[in-house]
Amino acid sequence: MTLARRKFDTLVIGAGGGGLRAALQLAQADAKVAVVSKVFPTRSHTVAAQGGINAALANVLPDNWHWHMYDTIKGSDYLGDQDAIEYMCRAASNLVVELEHAGVPFSRLENGNIYQRPFGGQSQDFGGKQAARTCAAADRTGHAILHTLYQQNIRAKTHFFDEYFAIDLIKDEEGVILGALVMSIETGEPLLIEAKTTLLATGGAGQLFRTNTNAHINTGDGLAMALRAGIPLQDMEFFQFHPTGIAGKGMLISEAARGEGGYLTNKNGERFMERYAPNAKDLASRDVVSRAIFIEVQEGRGCGPSGDYVNLNINHLGEEVLNKRLPAICDSIRTFLRVDPAKDPVPIYPTAHYTMGGIPTNRQGQVVVPIEHGEEPIPGLYAVGECACVSVHGANRLGGNSLLDIVVFGRAAGNDIIGYLREHRYHRPINESDVEQAMAHLTRWDRKGDGISVAGLRGELQAIMEKYCGVFRTEEILQQGLEKVLEIEQRLDDVVLYDHSKIFNTARIEAFELENLVDIALATVKSALSRQESRGAHSRVDYPERDDKHWLKHSLFYKQDRRMAYKPVRLKPLTVDTFPPKERVY
Amino acid sequence: MRFLIYRYHPEKDQKPYMQAFELDGLDKNKMLRDALLLIKKQDESFTFRHSCGEGVCGSDALNINGTNGLACITPLSSLKEPVEVRPLPGMPVIRDLVVDMAQFYKHYREVKPYLVVTDPEPEVEFKQSPEERSKLDGLYECILCGCCTTACPSFWWNPEKFRGPAALLQAYRFLADSRDQAHDKRLEELDGPYRMFRCHTIMNCVNVCPKGLNPTEAIHNIKRMMMKDVV
Amino acid sequence: MSWRAQGLRTWLLQRLTAIYMALYLLLALLVLYSHPVTGFTAWHDLFHQPVINIATIFMFASIFYHAWVGVRDILVDYVQPQPLRFMILTLVSILLLALMLWVVFLMFGVLQG
Numbered sequence: 001m002t003l004a005r006r007k008f009d010t011l012v013i014g015a016g017g018g019g020l021r022a023a024l025q026l027a028q029a030d031a032k033v034a035v036v037s038k039v040f041p042t043r044s045h046t047v048a049a050q051g052g053i054n055a056a057l058a059n060v061l062p063d064n065w066h067w068h069m070y071d072t073i074k075g076s077d078y079l080g081d082q083d084a085i086e087y088m089c090r091a092a093s094n095l096v097v098e099l100e101h102a103g104v105p106f107s108r109l110e111n112g113n114i115y116q117r118p119f120g121g122q123s124q125d126f127g128g129k130q131a132a133r134t135c136a137a138a139d140r141t142g143h144a145i146l147h148t149l150y151q152q153n154i155r156a157k158t159h160f161f162d163e164y165f166a167i168d169l170i171k172d173e174e175g176v177i178l179g180a181l182v183m184s185i186e187t188g189e190p191l192l193i194e195a196k197t198t199l200l201a202t203g204g205a206g207q208l209f210r211t212n213t214n215a216h217i218n219t220g221d222g223l224a225m226a227l228r229a230g231i232p233l234q235d236m237e238f239f240q241f242h243p244t245g246i247a248g249k250g251m252l253i254s255e256a257a258r259g260e261g262g263y264l265t266n267k268n269g270e271r272f273m274e275r276y277a278p279n280a281k282d283l284a285s286r287d288v289v290s291r292a293i294f295i296e297v298q299e300g301r302g303c304g305p306s307g308d309y310v311n312l313n314i315n316h317l318g319e320e321v322l323n324k325r326l327p328a329i330c331d332s333i334r335t336f337l338r339v340d341p342a343k344d345p346v347p348i349y350p351t352a353h354y355t356m357g358g359i360p361t362n363r364q365g366q367v368v369v370p371i372e373h374g375e376e377p378i379p380g381l382y383a384v385g386e387c388a389c390v391s392v393h394g395a396n397r398l399g400g401n402s403l404l405d406i407v408v409f410g411r412a413a414g415n416d417i418i419g420y421l422r423e424h425r426y427h428r429p430i431n432e433s434d435v436e437q438a439m440a441h442l443t444r445w446d447r448k449g450d451g452i453s454v455a456g457l458r459g460e461l462q463a464i465m466e467k468y469c470g471v472f473r474t475e476e477i478l479q480q481g482l483e484k485v486l487e488i489e490q491r492l493d494d495v496v497l498y499d500h501s502k503i504f505n506t507a508r509i510e511a512f513e514l515e516n517l518v519d520i521a522l523a524t525v526k527s528a529l530s531r532q533e534s535r536g537a538h539s540r541v542d543y544p545e546r547d548d549k550h551w552l553k554h555s556l557f558y559k560q561d562r563r564m565a566y567k568p569v570r571l572k573p574l575t576v577d578t579f580p581p582k583e584r585v586y
Numbered sequence: 587m588r589f590l591i592y593r594y595h596p597e598k599d600q601k602p603y604m605q606a607f608e609l610d611g612l613d614k615n616k617m618l619r620d621a622l623l624l625i626k627k628q629d630e631s632f633t634f635r636h637s638c639g640e641g642v643c644g645s646d647a648l649n650i651n652g653t654n655g656l657a658c659i660t661p662l663s664s665l666k667e668p669v670e671v672r673p674l675p676g677m678p679v680i681r682d683l684v685v686d687m688a689q690f691y692k693h694y695r696e697v698k699p700y701l702v703v704t705d706p707e708p709e710v711e712f713k714q715s716p717e718e719r720s721k722l723d724g725l726y727e728c729i730l731c732g733c734c735t736t737a738c739p740s741f742w743w744n745p746e747k748f749r750g751p752a753a754l755l756q757a758y759r760f761l762a763d764s765r766d767q768a769h770d771k772r773l774e775e776l777d778g779p780y781r782m783f784r785c786h787t788i789m790n791c792v793n794v795c796p797k798g799l800n801p802t803e804a805i806h807n808i809k810r811m812m813m814k815d816v817v
Numbered sequence: 818m819s820w821r822a823q824g825l826r827t828w829l830l831q832r833l834t835a836i837y838m839a840l841y842l843l844l845a846l847l848v849l850y851s852h853p854v855t856g857f858t859a860w861h862d863l864f865h866q867p868v869i870n871i872a873t874i875f876m877f878a879s880i881f882y883h884a885w886v887g888v889r890d891i892l893v894d895y896v897q898p899q900p901l902r903f904m905i906l907t908l909v910s911i912l913l914l915a916l917m918l919w920v921v922f923l924m925f926g927v928l929q930g
């Protein structure tokens with residue numbers, strides 16, 4: 001049987017905000033773009049982003065990009081690369097205006113400008129008063145942006161491969177990426193998409209953890225594809241736990257709830273954040289708030305019969321504000337908790353939310369790997385969004401910066417690819433041997449017989465990650481976690497499918513996803529075990545302090561030999577002065 | 587709890603059938619999606635689409651006890667036993683509960699669901715008053731799950747020609763947008779006996795929309811806009 | 818495209834004819850209730866008045882147009898085979914046109930006689 005082939009200038013894998021923004025840039029420049037997505041594009045997880053997108057428009061309170069830059073660097077616990085952060089914060093206003101022009105239905109102020117709300121970790125004048133920087137479309141900003149980007153791609157006639165699953169990148173002997181092997185979920189047939197450039201925009205891996213805010217599809221497929229192609233993953237120990245997930249279930253309640261005036265209380269009715277962050281209080285960075293909730297519950301001040309959650313209070317905001325500014329989360333609370341947020345407090349608990357780490361890239365979106373001195377891009381490969389690590393989020397992402405990240409770097413990658421295509425006019429030939437590994441990966445799941453089930457092992461992995469790689473970590477716990485994940489990796493060999501049919505076989509897709517999750521779990525635990533300090537979202541009880549002398553550096557995890565390497569943080573911004581690391585208090 | 591699930595596997599089955607499943611000790615506060623996932627654990631060949639689990643991605647639209655809805659926000663406690671779960675009506679079934687939505691997406695694309703501006707763009711945002719913006723509420727929230735369109739008899743009878751409630755809601759989303767400048771073209775495109783005027787105000791769409799949107803009202807508003815332009 | 822029934826125009830006319838029919842019926846009932854008409858001559862005299870005569874022609878025109886749109890809507894929904902639908906539409910249109918001609922013929926007869 002001969003393998004079906006299609007040829008495009010650029011292959012974009014993933015149709016969330018990052019992939020669609022890049023595809024739009026390319027399609028408008030008349031490049032032939034294929035977007036491969038395992039779900040219909042508007043079902044990508046960008047759709048679930050609620051609170052908003054940061055840009056220093058200064059529509060509500062005084063603001064400028066430099067303050068935004070400072071907040072982002074401080075939020076990252078100084079692990080963010082300052083050149084990329086400057087680039088992002090400078091671009092923010094233009095990009096938000098561009099989205100507005102493309103049709104995003106932002107909420108409005110009386111004067112007709114875009115509505116902005118306060119969010120965690122935002123300040124005026126480098127750490128001064130609270131800023132209001134998050135541009136919002138009620139509490140459905142991600143939905144509004146994703147749908148708009150998809151609509152504009154329809155207009156630009158981008159070519160979509162909906163419900164195609166990417167198996168592996170195709171790399172030739174010289175290390176150039178030539179496209180990817182993908183599979184139609186509907187027919188089960190493989191397809192080789194040849195492309196001069198390939199962009200990974202596959203999102204995060206929230207499914208690593210049992211309780212998470214993420215969709216079922218967030219299995220970090222691009223991260224694992226990169227690992228298998230010999231590319232390291234950067235800063236994987238930094239996984240964000242969102243402070244306000246619906247307790248016990250995990251659905252996200254946006255930071256907008258606190259931005260609009262909501263606050264947290266423990267079982268004594270105390271506004272405990274005042275103790276942990278005297279200035280920012282409930283609007284401190286997410287890592288700070290999550291840890292505070294964790295400690296409250298651990299020390300016996302949790303609410304409810306088992307004392308295992310704290311309360312989010314938004315009932316004082318009044319029906320009008322709730323209906324106008326937070327309609328979707330109120331719906332969600334009513335549906336999943338049967339609580340009326342206009343009357344009663346909402347039980348919440350920190351929940352796995354965002355992968356700060358990812359595929360190392362520069363600010364043009366090129367995937368970069370270390371060489372002897374410095375680093376070099378991998379020809380033909382790009383990555384943007386949650387699956388990439390530029391790094392603008394460092395050790396902790398600020399709320400409202402993820403939607404910004406995807407549009408800024410989606411666009412930047414698109415522009416860089418346009419330049420690359422100009423210099424590389426022709427497809428390189430693909431040899432049979434380049435595809436062999438990917439094809440073997442595909443046929444691995446044809447194996448029959450008795451064994452462990454995919455769903456069972458996925459559940460075990462999630463429970464292990466939650467228990468051994470959660471908010472607070474120690475050497476001992478992480479070591480146990482590593483061993484357990486390694487054991488799961490071993491048992492992966494014994495997993496078999498009982499359903500070997502071709503047509504819309506979701507069991508097979510979940511098997512591929514499980515493989516990917518195991519690779520990423522290893523990267524996460526190993527990186528966490530190696531970093532002997534506390535920084536941002538990575539809290540080591542045994543190393544409670546940040547240690548800039550030894551650990552102000554990015555970690556890199558290689559799949560081969562599970563090797564760790566490190567590279568320096570880029571502390572020099574593009575034009576302004578460096579923000580040197582200092583103590584981080586809110 | 588007892589479930590009757592529509593099964594059809596084109597590689598094996600001559601025709602579809604209903605399969606009974608029994609789940610013991612199920613927490614009735616859980617959602618139908620949770621139950622379907624448990625069934626998939628028993629039988630991994632059982633196939634349905636799902637993703638976000640909180641009613642925003644629109645993947646798991648199904649026909650539940652005869653009414654279209656999203657499995658992930660349908661509490662088990664609200665369902666009469668045995669719970670009959672079928673694929674969305676009026677679309678070709680690919681396998682089990684998975685339907686081919688190509689026609690639905692085509693109608694969506696054909697209403698040109700994007701903002702069209704012909705004037706030069708300012709370097710700042712377009713101004714839009716809160717009142718103008720509030721006209722988009724109840725329109726932009728659509729998640730393209732397909733519950734409404736596949737509940738619409740007019741769509742069942744003329745699936746290729748009638749745009750269906752979801753696409754028409756989106757058509758109106760742009761007609762109602764103070765920034766859009768393709769007003770006449772959009773209205774012109776919707777005229778004719780089929781595209782919009784197949785709507786007989788049956789209002790199934792309104793009854794089933796999991797986001798509480800009102801396509802019938804949107805269609806009514808489009809007709810009013812057309813009349814305004816003529817009279 | 819112009820030979821095809823336009824959506825808006827048809828939809829609008831269906832509603833206008835409905836309003837006209839309702840008004841005509843209401844007025845007719847009121848008139849007949851307050852001035853009962855009996856016998857051939859009384860009826861003849863009534864329809865001999867040009868206003869009433871023409872209004873009645875319009876009434877029937879409305880009925881037939883309204884029926885035409887309604888029947889066409891039903892056929893478009895429920896009769897899917899194109900040739901069959903076309904045949905039924907043709908028969909219905911011939912029938913309605915014949916009825917209309919008959920009404921006009923009758924009414925003009927009254928007017929002249």
